[in-house]
Amino acid sequence: MKIFKFGGSSVQDATAMKRVSEIILNHSNCGIVVVSATKNTTNELEQIAKSASLNEVNLMQKQLESLTLRHRAIADDLELDIGLSLSELESELQMCSQSILGDGEILPKKMDALYSLGERFSSLILSSYLSIQHDRAILLKDIREIMITNDSWNCASPLIGEISQRVQLWKPAIEDALIVTQGFIGSTISGETTTLGREGSDYSATLLGEAFSASEVFIWTDVAGVATCDPRIVPSAKFIEQLSYDHASRLAQFGAKVLFERTLEPAMRAKFPVVVKSTLLPSEVGSRIFDLPKRDGVVGLALEGDILSIIGENLLSEEVSILNNLSDYEIYKQTNEYVALRILSEDIEDFVREVHSKIL
Numbered sequence: 267m268k269i270f271k272f273g274g275s276s277v278q279d280a281t282a283m284k285r286v287s288e289i290i291l292n293h294s295n296c297g298i299v300v301v302s303a304t305k306n307t308t309n310e311l312e313q314i315a316k317s318a319s320l321n322e323v324n325l326m327q328k329q330l331e332s333l334t335l336r337h338r339a340i341a342d343d344l345e346l347d348i349g350l351s352l353s354e355l356e357s358e359l360q361m362c363s364q365s366i367l368g369d370g371e372i373l374p375k376k377m378d379a380l381y382s383l384g385e386r387f388s389s390l391i392l393s394s395y396l397s398i399q400h401d402r403a404i405l406l407k408d409i410r411e412i413m414i415t416n417d418s419w420n421c422a423s424p425l426i427g428e429i430s431q432r433v434q435l436w437k438p439a440i441e442d443a444l445i446v447t448q449g450f451i452g453s454t455i456s457g458e459t460t461t462l463g464r465e466g467s468d469y470s471a472t473l474l475g476e477a478f479s480a481s482e483v484f485i486w487t488d489v490a491g492v493a494t495c496d497p498r499i500v501p502s503a504k505f506i507e508q509l510s511y512d513h514a515s516r517l518a519q520f521g522a523k524v525l526f527e528r529t530l531e532p533a534m535r536a537k538f539p540v541v542v543k544s545t546l547l548p549s550e551v552g553s554r555i556f557d558l559p560k561r562d563g564v565v566g567l568a569l570e571g572d573i574l575s576i577i578g579e580n581l582l583s584e585e586v587s588i589l590n591n592l593s594d595y596e597i598y599k600q601t602n603e604y605v606a607l608r609i610l611s612e613d614i615e616d617f618v619r620e621v622h623s624k625i626l
């Protein structure tokens with residue numbers, strides 16, 4: 267059984283949802299679909315919380331209206347008859363926002379309750395669309411039934427033992443239906459909503475992969491895999507077809523936003539591959555991350571603020587000496603596995619392109 271995770275960019279509008287449906291149709295061995303909130307929704311929920319906390323009621327109402335209208339428009343474009351279910355979520359959205367009104371600050375616990383609406387809207391819309399497009403039974407499930415975490419609001423840690431017990435509840439359903447559920451969100455043992463950290467839906471998917479002994483977890487996104495650097499910064503960056511868990515983890519940890527930094531922990535424990543693919547170009551091979559033996563040399567670059575990390579294996583030699591020809595940086599940290607530079611140049615992205623062209 268495979269698990270597919272679709273990020274916010276992959277479900278951003280009706281056209282994107284149709285693409286997702288097509289991909290699922292072409293993969294009958296997909297058993298669980300994990301979905302993120304539609305693109306930008308989680309940021310918008312943060313803006314709503316901010317307006318509420320500052321008691322800016324009119325602004326908050328405008329922001330709420332725009333978010334709900336956007337989701338209604340996607341549902342209309344897909345010709346879905348889910349007005350009542352959307353109304354229920356909209357009421358909860360109002361309630362969660364009202365609960366923050368005038369607080370003067372955003373309490374992390376209240377933010378988690380509000381955050382959860384993003385993934386619950388997108389999963390409702392996607393599952394409803396899949397139900398009318400597919401012959402297979404489609405079941406929308408609330409991941410909070412099984413994704414049990416501690417109460418570190420906004421960046422909760424999963425309770426693996428608890429999750430592995432709770433998945434038994436879903437096992438009969440998986441026999442007969444394709445399950446659609448939410449990434450990012452979870453629940454404490456006592457039933458209060460938590461989240462795994464911004465961008466955490468990748469982690470939700472691999473945690474489910476571990477709990478359900480999935481054969482593979484696919485992360486479907488807007489790029490054709492993990493590249494040697496963020497393609498938005500370095501358009502000539504190459505997609506890496508095969509990567510070790512360690513190298514992919516390090517790229518993620520040092521800023522490669524394509525994967526949430528803890529994504530590969532469950533995959534390493536349970537030893538299943540994680541495949542990163544593009545929803546826009548599904549026929550491209552993508553990147554396969556597995557127990558690949560390590561090879562010496564540079565694997566890729568990751569940028570976080572003004573820190574550029576060169577990731578690889580046995581890096582102390584020639585590769586890094588190339589940097590001697592460059593100015594405008596200082597070595598921040600250097601190990602066998604990575605070299606982190608603080609970029610002093612005004613044009614950070616230009617510096618990254620230069621390093622990439624010399625080193626990869």
Ligand SMILES: Nc1ncnc2c1ncn2[C@@H]1O[C@H](COP(=O)(O)OP(=O)(O)O)[C@@H](O)[C@H]1O
Pocket residue numbers: 272273274275276302465486487488489491492493494495496497498517521522523524525566
């Ligand atoms: N090394 C990298 N390889 C591929 N993409 C990267 C890398 N580093 C950063 N990215 C960025 O990650 C983005 C995909 O992540 P994200 O925006 O979170 O997608 P999603 O909406 O699918 O969750 C890409 O559009 C790309 O700009």
Ligand SMILES: N[C@@H](CC(=O)OP(=O)(O)O)C(=O)O
Pocket residue numbers: 272273274275302303305308309384449450463464465466467468
């Ligand atoms: N919606 C959440 C979780 C997430 O992982 O989103 P995405 O898959 O679009 O990066 C966020 O934006 O933080």
